[in-house]
Structure formats: C-alpha cells, structure tokens
Amino acid sequence: MTTTEIGSPRRRKEDARLITGRTTWTENVTLPGMLHLAILRSPLAHARITSIDVSPALETKGVVAAFSGRDVADVQGSLPCAWPVTEDMVHPDRPPIAVDEVRFMGEAVAVVAARSRAAALDAIAAIEVDYEPLPAVLDMEQAIAEGADLVHAGKGTNKGYTWVFDSAEAGTGGDAGAAIDDAEVVIRRRYVQQRLIPAFMEPRSVVVDPTGDVYTMWSATQIPHILRFLLAVVTGTPEHKVRVIAPDVGGGFGGKLQVTPEELIAFVAAKRLGKPVKYTESRSESLVSAHHGRDVIQDIELAARRDGTVTGLRVKLLANMGAYMGLVGPGVPILGAFMYNAIYKFPAYRFECSGVFTNTTITDAYRGAGRPEATYAIERIMDELAVELGLDPLEVRSRNWINADEFPFTTVCGLAYDSGDYAKATDRAKELFGYDELRQEQQARRDSGDSVQLGIGISTYTEMCGLAPSRVLGALRYGAGGWETASVRMLPTGRVEVVTGTSPHGQGHETAWSQIVADQLGVAFDDVEVLHGDTRTSYKGLDTYGSRSLAVGGIALYNACQKVIENAKPIAAHMLECDPADLEFTGGQFRVRGNPDGGKSLADCALAVFAAHDLPDGIEPTLDADAVYDPVNFSFPHGTHLCATEVDTETGSVTIRKYVAVDDIGRVINPLIVDGQVHGGIAQGIAQALFEEAVYDADGNLMTGTFVDYTLPTAADLPAFVTDRTESPAPDHPLGTKGVGEAGTIASTPAVVNAIVDALRPMGVNDIAMPCTPERVWRAVQGGAA
Amino acid sequence: MTRVSIKVDGVDYEDDVEPRTLLVHHLRESLGKVGTVVGCDTSNCGACTVLMSDADGHQQGVKSCAVLAVQAADREITTIEGLSGPDNTLHPVQRAFHEAHGLQCGFCTPGMIMAAVDLLRENSDPSEQEIREGLEGNLCRCTGYQNIVRAVRAASEEIRHGRAEAEPAPPSQLAGEDQTPDSGLPRQSVPDETIPQPVP
Numbered sequence: 001m002t003t004t005e006i007g008s009p010r011r012r013k014e015d016a017r018l019i020t021g022r023t024t025w026t027e028n029v030t031l032p033g034m035l036h037l038a039i040l041r042s043p044l045a046h047a048r049i050t051s052i053d054v055s056p057a058l059e060t061k062g063v064v065a066a067f068s069g070r071d072v073a074d075v076q077g078s079l080p081c082a083w084p085v086t087e088d089m090v091h092p093d094r095p096p097i098a099v100d101e102v103r104f105m106g107e108a109v110a111v112v113a114a115r116s117r118a119a120a121l122d123a124i125a126a127i128e129v130d131y132e133p134l135p136a137v138l139d140m141e142q143a144i145a146e147g148a149d150l151v152h153a154g155k156g157t158n159k160g161y162t163w164v165f166d167s168a169e170a171g172t173g174g175d176a177g178a179a180i181d182d183a184e185v186v187i188r189r190r191y192v193q194q195r196l197i198p199a200f201m202e203p204r205s206v207v208v209d210p211t212g213d214v215y216t217m218w219s220a221t222q223i224p225h226i227l228r229f230l231l232a233v234v235t236g237t238p239e240h241k242v243r244v245i246a247p248d249v250g251g252g253f254g255g256k257l258q259v260t261p262e263e264l265i266a267f268v269a270a271k272r273l274g275k276p277v278k279y280t281e282s283r284s285e286s287l288v289s290a291h292h293g294r295d296v297i298q299d300i301e302l303a304a305r306r307d308g309t310v311t312g313l314r315v316k317l318l319a320n321m322g323a324y325m326g327l328v329g330p331g332v333p334i335l336g337a338f339m340y341n342a343i344y345k346f347p348a349y350r351f352e353c354s355g356v357f358t359n360t361t362i363t364d365a366y367r368g369a370g371r372p373e374a375t376y377a378i379e380r381i382m383d384e385l386a387v388e389l390g391l392d393p394l395e396v397r398s399r400n401w402i403n404a405d406e407f408p409f410t411t412v413c414g415l416a417y418d419s420g421d422y423a424k425a426t427d428r429a430k431e432l433f434g435y436d437e438l439r440q441e442q443q444a445r446r447d448s449g450d451s452v453q454l455g456i457g458i459s460t461y462t463e464m465c466g467l468a469p470s471r472v473l474g475a476l477r478y479g480a481g482g483w484e485t486a487s488v489r490m491l492p493t494g495r496v497e498v499v500t501g502t503s504p505h506g507q508g509h510e511t512a513w514s515q516i517v518a519d520q521l522g523v524a525f526d527d528v529e530v531l532h533g534d535t536r537t538s539y540k541g542l543d544t545y546g547s548r549s550l551a552v553g554g555i556a557l558y559n560a561c562q563k564v565i566e567n568a569k570p571i572a573a574h575m576l577e578c579d580p581a582d583l584e585f586t587g588g589q590f591r592v593r594g595n596p597d598g599g600k601s602l603a604d605c606a607l608a609v610f611a612a613h614d615l616p617d618g619i620e621p622t623l624d625a626d627a628v629y630d631p632v633n634f635s636f637p638h639g640t641h642l643c644a645t646e647v648d649t650e651t652g653s654v655t656i657r658k659y660v661a662v663d664d665i666g667r668v669i670n671p672l673i674v675d676g677q678v679h680g681g682i683a684q685g686i687a688q689a690l691f692e693e694a695v696y697d698a699d700g701n702l703m704t705g706t707f708v709d710y711t712l713p714t715a716a717d718l719p720a721f722v723t724d725r726t727e728s729p730a731p732d733h734p735l736g737t738k739g740v741g742e743a744g745t746i747a748s749t750p751a752v753v754n755a756i757v758d759a760l761r762p763m764g765v766n767d768i769a770m771p772c773t774p775e776r777v778w779r780a781v782q783g784g785a786a
Numbered sequence: 787m788t789r790v791s792i793k794v795d796g797v798d799y800e801d802d803v804e805p806r807t808l809l810v811h812h813l814r815e816s817l818g819k820v821g822t823v824v825g826c827d828t829s830n831c832g833a834c835t836v837l838m839s840d841a842d843g844h845q846q847g848v849k850s851c852a853v854l855a856v857q858a859a860d861r862e863i864t865t866i867e868g869l870s871g872p873d874n875t876l877h878p879v880q881r882a883f884h885e886a887h888g889l890q891c892g893f894c895t896p897g898m899i900m901a902a903v904d905l906l907r908e909n910s911d912p913s914e915q916e917i918r919e920g921l922e923g924n925l926c927r928c929t930g931y932q933n934i935v936r937a938v939r940a941a942s943e944e945i946r947h948g949r950a951e952a953e954p955a956p957p958s959q960l961a962g963e964d965q966t967p968d969s970g971l972p973r974q975s976v977p978d979e980t981i982p983q984p985v986p
C-alpha cells in the first residue's frame with residue numbers, strides 16, 4: 001500500500017464543473033411538459049382556516065391546477081419525525097399543506113401548478129383564504145406555564161417531551177444534586193442560544209417526474225436515501241418505484257437534513273397531475289419555512305472546589321421545537337446532552353431537556369446540532385469559574401481535563417473518548433496566538449484605561465463525530481441505524497468506480513474518496529470515479545450529516561477496497577503460477593514475496609475476470625466488493641481555539657483581531673479540504689456570536705425574513721483565521737481519521753463571546769446575550785451587565 | 787412583450803420578453819444559461835453576478851437579479867459560462883479558485899468569480915482588505931471567505947505577472963478526455979475543460 005495520496009492537498013475534482021457554471025443544480029433540471037409550482041403560505045402565526053377558495057387561481061392564465069390542504073387531505077400524508085426521543089413524546093400530525101389550522105407563519109396553505117414560474121406566482125395571489133386568528137404561543141417559559149394557550153389544542157400541552165440523563169441513575173457517575181449541595185463553589189448561569197437559520201446558499205428545490213416507470217425526484221437534499229425511504233412510507237408508494245437524485249447540492253449545514261413539506265407537495269402534485277413538476281423556493285420562503293436551528297434556554301449549575309476542581313454539573317434546557325416535530329428535531333438537544341461534560345473529568349452530571357411547541361418555524365439540525373450549545377455553555381461557565389476563583393481560565397481547564405495518558409477515557413455520560421491530547425493542542429494554539437504577549441497587552445490597555453479594550457477568549461472543545469453506532473442510536477430511540485456503505489467496482493480497463501452511500505453537498509467526497517481508493521488499490525487518483533446521490537446507482541446509504549461521512553463511510557470504503565484486493569489475490573496467483581499465500585500487494589502490484597519483478601496489477605486481474613477465460617476453479621469472475629460498516633464507537637476530535645477581540649467601549653463595536661484554531665481531527669486525508677471545513681465552520685460560529693438571529697415579533701411574524709434583516713457575515717465582516725493541527729489518530733478507524741465538518745462551528749462561538757466578556761470584565765460585565773451586536777455590547781458597558 | 791437583443795457570452799440572442807422579467811430569469815429560463823444562479827430575492831447575495839457592458843461598451847459587474855431583461859437590450863453580457871478563453875482555457879480567476887480551494891458547494895461561485903473578475907478589472911493589485919470589501923456584495927456560506935480572498939490575491943498576481951508563475955491545474959482534472967459521457971441535460975458550448983455530471 002502506498003500512501004502518496006492520503007495527506008496530500010489534492011485540488012478538488014468537483015471544481016471543474018462548478019467554476020465553469022456547468023453543473024446540475026436541481027433548479028437547472030427542466031423536463032418536457034414540466035409544470036411549475038408556487039405555494040401560498042400563511043401570513044399568520046396561528047389561525048383557523050375558516051374558508052379557502054382556490055378557484056380564482058384556476059382562472060389565471062397558464063394555470064393548470066390549484067389545490068388546498070383539504071383537496072389532498074387523503075393523499076398527502078403527514079411529515080415524519082424519525083426521532084421520538086421518549087415513549088410518550090407528543091408528535092402532532094403535520095400535513096404538508098395545512099388543512100384546518102396554520103401554526104406558524106410560512107406554513108403552506110395552497111399550491112398552484114402552472115406552465116411557467118411567473119404564472120404560478122401570479123396565481124397564488126388570487127387564492128382566497130379566510131383566517132380566524134388564534135393566540136400565538138411564542139415564549140417557551142410562558143408556553144409551559146399553567147393555563148397557557150396551546151399550539152395544538154388537541155394535545156393539551158405545549159411540552160413535547162422531557163428527556164433526562166442522570167449519571168447516578170445511569171451508573172456512570174455520582175449524584176449531581178448532591179455535588180451541588182455539598183460544593184465549596186457553585187456557579188449558576190442562564191445562557192440563551194438564539195434562533196438561527198442555516199441559510200445554505202442554494203435555495204431548496206425539488207423536481208418530480210411521474211412519467212416513467214418509477215417516480216423520480218431530484219431534490220436539493222442532504223439525505224436522498226432517507227428521503228426515498230420516507231417518501232415511500234409516507235405516501236404509500238412502493239419503495240422500488242421511487243428514485244431520488246440529489247445532484248450537486250449548494251450547501252446544507254443540517255438545513256437540508258429534512259423531509260420537507262415542499263418535497264411531499266411536489267410528489268403529490270406530480271402524481272395527481274401526471275406531469276413533471278418543479279418547485280424552487282425564494283430566499284424569503286426559505287428563511288421562513290426551511291427549518292431553523294438552536295433556540296435553547298440553558299440553565300447551568302457548576303459545582304467546584306476552591307482549587308478549581310469541578311465536582312458536578314446540572315443542566316436544564318428548554319428547547320424550542322417550533323410548531324411541529326422535525327425529522328430529527330427532538331433529538332438535537334439529546335446529541336448535545338453527552339457533550340456538556342466536554343473534555344473534563346466531571347464526576348457527577350444531570351441533564352434534563354424539555355422540547356416545547358411554539359407558533360414558529362420548526363427547529364432541527366444546524367451545523368453541530370446540540371454540540372455547539374453544550375460547548376458554548378460549558379466553555380462560558382468554565383471562564384466564570386476561573387473568575388470566581390481568581391485563576392487563569394486555561395489553568396481551570398487543565399486542572400479538569402482528561403490527560404493524554406488517560407485515553408481511552410469513559411466519561412460521566414458513559415461515552416468512551418477514543419484519543420486526544422488537549423495539552424498539546426492548547427500549547428500549540430498559545431504559541432501561534434502569542435498568548436502571553438496578548439495578555440500583557442491586555443493588561444497595559446486596562447492600566448491605561450484605553451477606550452478600546454482587548455479580550456482573550458478560549459474554547460477547548462471536543463465533539464462526537466461519526467454518527468453513529470446503530471445500537472447506540474437504537475437505545476436513544478432514533479429511527480434508523482448509523483452504518484454506511486461503499487461499493488468498489490473494477491472496470492475491465494483498470495479504472496475504478498466507487499459508489500458511496502454518503503451524499504456530499506460541498507464537502508469534496510469525490511476528491512477525498514478518490515485519494516483513499518488510489519492509495520489502497522494503487523491506482524491513479526484520476527482513474528477513480530465516485531458516484532453518489534442517486535438511489536439508482538447508490539441504492540443504499542445513510543447520507544451526510546453529523547460529521548459522519550469519512551468517519552463511517554470512509555471505513556466502509558476502506559473495507560471494500562480490502563475485499564477487492566482479497567478477491568484479486570487468487571487470480572493474480574493463478575496468473576503468476578504461485579500460491580496466493582506467497583503474494584504481497586504493494587503499490588498496486590501483486591508480487592511473490594521477496595521477488596520485486598514480474599508482478600500483476602489489479603488492472604491485470606480486472607481484465608482477467610472480464611475475459612474469464614482462464615480463472616482458477618470455483619472463482620467468481622469479479623473483483624467488485626461492497627462493504628457496510630457500522631461504527632463501534634463515535635470518534636472524538638478536539639482542539640483549542642483562541643480569539644482576541646478588540647472591543648470599543650464607546651461604540652460597542654467588536655473587531656476580531658486574531659483567531660487561532662488548532663484542531664485534532666485524527667489523521668487528515670486532504671488538508672486543503674480540512675482547512676476549508678474549519679474556515680467555514682468558524683465563520684458560522686462567529687456569525688452566531690456576533691451577527692445572526694432569527695427574530696419574531698409579538699404576533700409571531702418573522703422579522704428577519706430576508707437577507708436584508710438576517711445578516712450573514714460578508715468577507716469584510718470576518719478576519720483571516722490561523723489554523724493548525726495536532727494529530728491523535730482515531731484508534732477505531734483503519735485510516736485514523738475522526739471527522740471535521742462541525743468542529744469549527746462548535747468551537748468558535750464560545751471563543752468569541754469569552755473574548756468579548758474578557759475584554760469587559762473590569763467593567764463588571766459577566767455576560768452578553770448573543771448575537772453580541774454593538775448595541776448590546778454598549779449597553780453591557782453602560783450597565784455593567786447585560 | 788418587448789423585443790430585445792442581447793449578446794450573451796459572444797452569441798446574439800433576440801427574444802420577446804415581458805417588461806417585468808429579470809435579466810437572471812431571462813438568462814436561465816429563455817437562454818438556458820443556467821450557470822448563473824439565484825440565491826436571494828433582495829439583491830443581497832450576489833450569486834447572480836454577471837458582467838454587463840455599459841453605454842460605452844465597458845463591462846461591469848451587475849447583479850442580474852437587479853436588472854430587467856429589457857434594460858440589458860443591446861448590451862453585451864458575460865456570464866460564468868463565457869469566462870473561459872476561446873480555446874477553453876480557464877480564466878485566471880477560475881483557475882485560482884480551483885487552486886486555492888475557494889469553493890466548497892460552489893453555489894456562490896459563479897457570482898463570486900464574476901465579482902472577483904470585476905474587482906480585479908478596477909484594481910489589479912488589491913490588498914486583502916480591499917478584496918474583502920470589494921466582495922462585500924457576495925455571500926458565501928461555506929468557505930468563511932479565507933480561501934476566496936487567497937484565490938483573488940493569486941489571480942491578481944497571475945494577471946499582472948502572467949501565467950508562468952502560476953501552477954497549471956493538473957491536466958487530468960480539467961481535461962476533457964477520459965470522462966463520463968454527457969448527461970444530456972441542456973448545455974451550450976461545453977468546453978473541453980469540463981467534467982460533466984454523471985447524473986441524471
């Protein structure tokens with residue numbers, strides 16, 4: 001086996017079609033006779049639909065059909081939730097088109113199909129709907145108070161579930177309540193994870209073709225396989241008659257990990273009309289109707305001794321579900337539950353989360369999904385503990401963290417952390433950052449009363465990647481497994497086709513998977529073609545989310561390659577007239593051990609099985625191999641991010657002066673891609689800290705419904721990041737890799753907010769609500785507290 | 787309906803358009819120029835950026851969702867699909883985005899590249915800060931902009947000093963041979979330097 005590819009910064013195969021404008025986005029798919037859909041959406045957060053008349057739309061030019069929820073009530077089904085986290089979770093029906101009641105602004109109420117997009121948009125304006133407004137439930141604490149108005153009157157409660165983990169009950173640790181009662185120091189804080197919008201750049205789009213032997217759906221989705229399965233289940237269509245294609249997909253970040261009303265609407269419309277249909281959302285529709293993320297209130301209690309040793313942690317969450325349960329929405333806080341203890345050896349832990357219904361857009365996975373929330377809370381409160389005890393925040397962390405020689409380490413949650421070296425990553429980050437110098441400068445600015453104060457923020461994070469061992473998912477009541485598949489097909493000319501069950505949407509799997517295969521099989525990088533995202537070619541897989549593709553799919557791919565080599569061995573031996581046991585496989589050649597000449601390559605074997613004229617007896621004429629891998633554990637990347645902010649105490653403006661990220665994600669396949677993932681992740685985490693928030697007014701209108709109001713950071717808003725890596729290979733992965741998709745987002749938000757608060761400590765500031773806008777920072781300076 | 791003639795990527799088109807039709811929709815839906823994409827409805831994202839000649843014939847970056855098709859009458863438009871040279875060599879900015887990993891999902895990329903071309907036309911040697919400010923009208927959700935800035939810097943070097951210093955892209959990645967057959971989807975003048983999508 002050569003290792004020239006793994007670790008090399010290969011330029012991406014995907015780029016050629018993307019930089020020339022010649023790729024296939026779902027929106028680019030145009031089929032003969034295709035109709036365009038437009039969706040009328042509720043302008044109200046909560047209302048009864050007293051009457052609806054779609055007939056005026058039918059009189060509009062170019063319109064072919066129009067229907068309301070009532071018209072398709074018997075066929076549209078209900079949107080699925082794959083993660084009923086408790087046995088008694090409240091899971092209200094969620095018809096793709098509302099039938100009697102709308103429960104959030106933006107919910108679909110009627111659909112028009114027309115010969116052009118413009119005609120469809122014109123026609124929805126003609127639809128007549130009468131609403132009887134109902135009280136909008138918006139505030140989570142009010143929603144669960146006695147006598148609250150209800151989002152779902154029939155359910156009798158706005159509480160969707162309460163899920164508890166207690167280390168004493170689980171037998172994985174002590175009693176957190178007792179630890180808090182007996183503590184020398186207790187820090188109590190409330191942190192609020194504001195509501196965010198994933199805001200992938202490609203709006204969601206779906207095309208359905210019902211005219212062939214099967215129903216074909218193109219969708220801008222992260223999950224073509226899960227979508228196919230659930231489309232079949234929800235609509236009662238035989239699964240083998242459904243084909244889903246995710247062509248190039250323009251970003252997801254969890255936001256396209258969903259089975260959407262729009263997909264079902266398009267499916268039902270195509271089925272009913274017998275013609276291909278297309279629906280592409282506008283950005284305004286996307287912001288109000290595609291799922292949101294975060295929106296969690298966290299009450300945290302940390303117990304410690306005066307020497308800084310943490311003795312227990314109690315976490316109580318309210319998680320806003322929105323109006324319904326999303327595909328994995330209820331489980332998002334649960335993914336975070338196992339991460340509040342972070343990199344630390346806390347002996348006692350209790351976590352309790354209630355999922356709450358409100359008249360808002362549903363929330364669901366957004367980059368990090370639960371883990372950024374957990375990391376934020378713990379990394380913020382570790383700083384508070386340090387201040388309380390008068391210790392350096394890094395000192396408090398190192399007194400509690402797991403040491404390199406203690407791995408594998410079973411945490412208070414019962415997870416076995418695989419590997420890591422927190423001190424090493426931290427030392428490297430400090431060095432790149434110039435930590436001591438910046439602390440000196442900070443002191444100087446404090447002493448001189450500079451109007452621009454310097455703050456240093458620390459985030460020593462870990463996360464769990466590689467969702468997930470199927471057995472663990474089952475125990476958590478998740479509806480599916482966590483395995484992944486790969487097929488390796490040797491073509492007669494020696495070229496290789498790889499089919500993966502992962503579904504990239506910007507991550508560069510075509511490149512990274514080619515690198516892995518090239519190394520394993522000793523073939524050229526360019527001789528590998530990676531196929532994905534079409535359930536006809538890749539019929540089996542669990543798609544891309546949760547930093548799982550390389551951590552799980554990469555092992556399936558590795559295993560499939562090994563099987564190909566095993567399949568080829570007897571054939572090579574036959575050609576070389578030797579015993580298979582005498583062969584070794586290096587650099588793409590089978591050779592008799594100890595004899596450097598006259599080998600046979602995999603290509604030779606591929607041609608031999610293609611002809612199949614002279615194979616050993618009983619040998620199947622193929623080298624191809626499939627592998628399905630179910631992970632034995634999560635993998636646990638970690639790292640230290642340091643952020644220096646300059647905070648103008650007169651204007652409240654915050655400038656990031658330096659940002660250093662040292663990540664340990666195990667072995668790296670492609671450093672170029674990894675850096676890209678880290679940059680983008682950090683940007684999204686900074687966006688939460690400084691810029692983004694989805695805001696509803698008192699009536700439940702989304703006030704941030706366009707890119708004018710929901711402000712993604714631009715190039716001018718962000719600094720350059722300094723990135724580096726340490727490497728603790730993953731022991732459970734044959735390639736030693738861990739996963740990197742979410743690390744930047746998980747780590748960066750607390751680093752930034754810690755830095756801002758650190759700058760303002762001398763003014764008595766100990767918290768600022770996110771996003772830390774100039775106004776909020778200025779108010780904090782004025783008031784001494786947020 | 788108004789009859790307009792627009793030259794797009796070197797080809798003259800004459801069509802009847804509704805007065806309200808946006809240039810980007812005309813490009814995508816009437817002319818099949820689907821390389822230019824739509825990312826928003828408030829002229830914020832820049833995904834739709836193309837170059838359009840002004841009255842004097844100078845090309846400038848515009849957001850094609852903020853221009854009516856009729857306003858582009860008798861103008862010359864260059865989209866991402868027409869940026870490569872006549873022999874299908876990549877434009878230095880395209881090459882730099884590839885080399886510097888300036889794209890991930892690639893959805894912002896057509897607009898980002900056109901905006902970068904426009905920026906370099908005005909300022910052939912921009913500093914990092916000038917690049918960041920110059921691209922403020924273009925949103926990218928994937929890259930954190932770092933490698934985009936790096937790509938634009940590299941492209942500016944190449945444009946000023948010639949290609950010699952720039953690493954050519956590995957031919958195997960950009961060559962036309964050895965690729966899967968065309969998908970059959972509508973496409974115009976596909977240059978050799980393209981890897982077609984295997985599906986649908």
Ligand code: FES
Pocket residue numbers: 823824825826827828829830831832833834835849850851852
């Ligand atoms: S599509 Fe967003 S600016 Fe044109």
Ligand code: FES
Pocket residue numbers: 201250251506888889890891892893894895925926927928929
């Ligand atoms: S590369 Fe995905 S939005 Fe820029």
